Amino acid sequence: MADVDFDFRTSHENGAARLGWFRTPHGTVETPEFMPVGTHGIVRGIAMDEVAAAGAQMVLSNAYHLYLRPGDRTIRALGGLHAFTRWTGPMLTDSGGFQVFSLPNHNAVREEGISFKSHLDGTMHDYTPESVIRIQRNLGADVIMQLDELLPAGASIDASRAAMERSLRWLERCRAAHERITREGRDPIADLAAPPGAPALATQDPANANAPAQALFPIVQGGTHPELRRASAAGILERGDWSGIAIGGLSVGETKTDMHATLELCDAALPRTLPRYLMGVGFPDDLVEGMRRGVDLFDCVAPTRLGRDGTLFTPDGKTQIKNTSNRTDRGPIVADCTCPGCTKYDRAYLRHLFVAREDLGLRLLALHNVTYLLQVMRDARAALRAGTFTAWSDAWLARYRAADDDA
């Protein structure tokens, strides 16, 4: 039995792609869908009501950053990540493992877990399968992720096998910790002071009353080695009855061919009754290619990071707001885009804001990219519903790639 009534259903299929939905304590998510990333409990530069207006159904927050600052226990005392950030819809937290493994000076990984030095103040911390579950439980997202061991692209097959197998052992410990907390409730938090007159903090919930059910997602690893990916998928399925399964370790430097082959292998190896979440993938064409290979959920910082760098997604590929032609262009970035940058302003003003390094420019450009990705997902769902997804995605990819600045 799955750990929460997540209840993933599909209604339409086109090749490997499918239209579906799943339920969470904070609402239903129609799939396939893209999740904007809120690193510090906020999608960079964008307010949660702007993210909602852009059409986002679900957002991702980074447990690593929130664990360090303001602290997962502080967030829990303030009512959890939903109350803290004012995002009222479904939310997912990653385990923080990706950030920790990306730190330049993380210590050697041990079976127990991984030690690391905070990028903020140099203090030492430990991540274990148990601690990342405790942290994510304090944050209170609807979907939480296991701790897994990550390797850089190009790792040897032996190293990849060892990391994949350790990730399976860590998954067991995550599941046990998750079940224990669900059964016994969370540890009390008693040492936080609130200023006089402020509302009381939620430092005690022995009955676990304030902790809605969470779905724990395992992560398929194994690099670009087919036999390791198959073994990882099989090992995960042996270890529980999951609500959804993530595919990790892609978009880390491998070729597109390898990424696509791995997605096709995972599509075959994973049950079609569960949603598949491809971690850290968020360029428009990668989303379309992923959906064509049975992926239901995506996240990436690319739309905000590129937008703040002036790179904009359009149906005809990426473009750069700094282009001289935009200096006197009173048209929008994308003619039928519903974002504030496209409906209220023009390229000339957006270019001016960007060149002047005005925060509003960075915000509008990032919000355009987020809006655009969410529109691609809506268009894909409409095509799935209409049974035209395969032809739609062929035409979409051909147009996007014909004129992309990178092409």
Added chain:
Amino acid sequence: MADVDFDFRTSHENGAARLGWFRTPHGTVETPEFMPVGTHGIVRGIAMDEVAAAGAQMVLSNAYHLYLRPGDRTIRALGGLHAFTRWTGPMLTDSGGFQVFSLPNHNAVREEGISFKSHLDGTMHDYTPESVIRIQRNLGADVIMQLDELLPAGASIDASRAAMERSLRWLERCRAAHERITREGRDPIADLAAPPGAPALATQDPANANAPAQALFPIVQGGTHPELRRASAAGILERGDWSGIAIGGLSVGETKTDMHATLELCDAALPRTLPRYLMGVGFPDDLVEGMRRGVDLFDCVAPTRLGRDGTLFTPDGKTQIKNTSNRTDRGPIVADCTCPGCTKYDRAYLRHLFVAREDLGLRLLALHNVTYLLQVMRDARAALRAGTFTAWSDAWLARYRAADDDA
């Protein structure tokens, strides 16, 4: 006759303070009022619709920054500053003189004007009374300012007299240039290219059809020397029938006592039939003290600059969002404030955003300060209307100063 039907009227007086309004081609402004400052055609970090939602009636843009980038002729070709920025209400531009005189390496001032080196690329530029009028006419704000000569605080009386007298001569040249452009129309702009498919640029307007009337404001100078201020005011009044008069050269390092004495002197020296605009003043208590001395219009970057630095205006003085007590405070910055930061979020989250250097935090804090100043002005107008302004301002100042962090 004034140069435009500006039509300032007052309806209530309380001591030297008065309630009034003036008309512009883009709408009516109720006074006394504070203008948020949009340096690059944008109030830093805040969208124009957010500025409007905060209750702003009129905004200020800096001709210096816009002249350098994207260029006043580009903005005119794009339809003017209103079309460019999407601010539909009344707008004022300063002449750019304040920025030029603030540059570390501006050349010696000559009778003709002032040469300066762009802070962006080091190119040399000249500001003359004629060029600042041409620039401001291209930008198209409702109220434009004369070029005046500015001195640092503490300048000798001889230097102050010479600068004040030169400012009067420059005023005459500004007025002549303004009248000539109004009569003959603006020079055509013919060398800008727009990308294919973009709307045509407004490069030609020989009939001046796209140039609504503008009111030119002179500026009273003379430092803190009473006889020079009186001579400046008299010289201005001899030279034309103005729509409004600015008071410059204050808030540059002089004592509060000197500022207040100068304002009282100007109140006596200027006709009560014209609105008085105190340039560059925008701390809450300075606004209240200014209104008590007959000032009708203010502008300042203080609310955005301080907000982005975490310093927040409250009825009990300034406070700092980083204060440790805010870490677990689920209350708003100011209980009855209508800004998004106070109505949607709490101090704990705003502190988190600020500490994490998230742009949303800087935006919300700046917007709080802008909203707060506009609320002070609304409260002041309500007190003027009720005939209780003097008592209201006494109580306001006592409360603000009793607990201010600076006190």
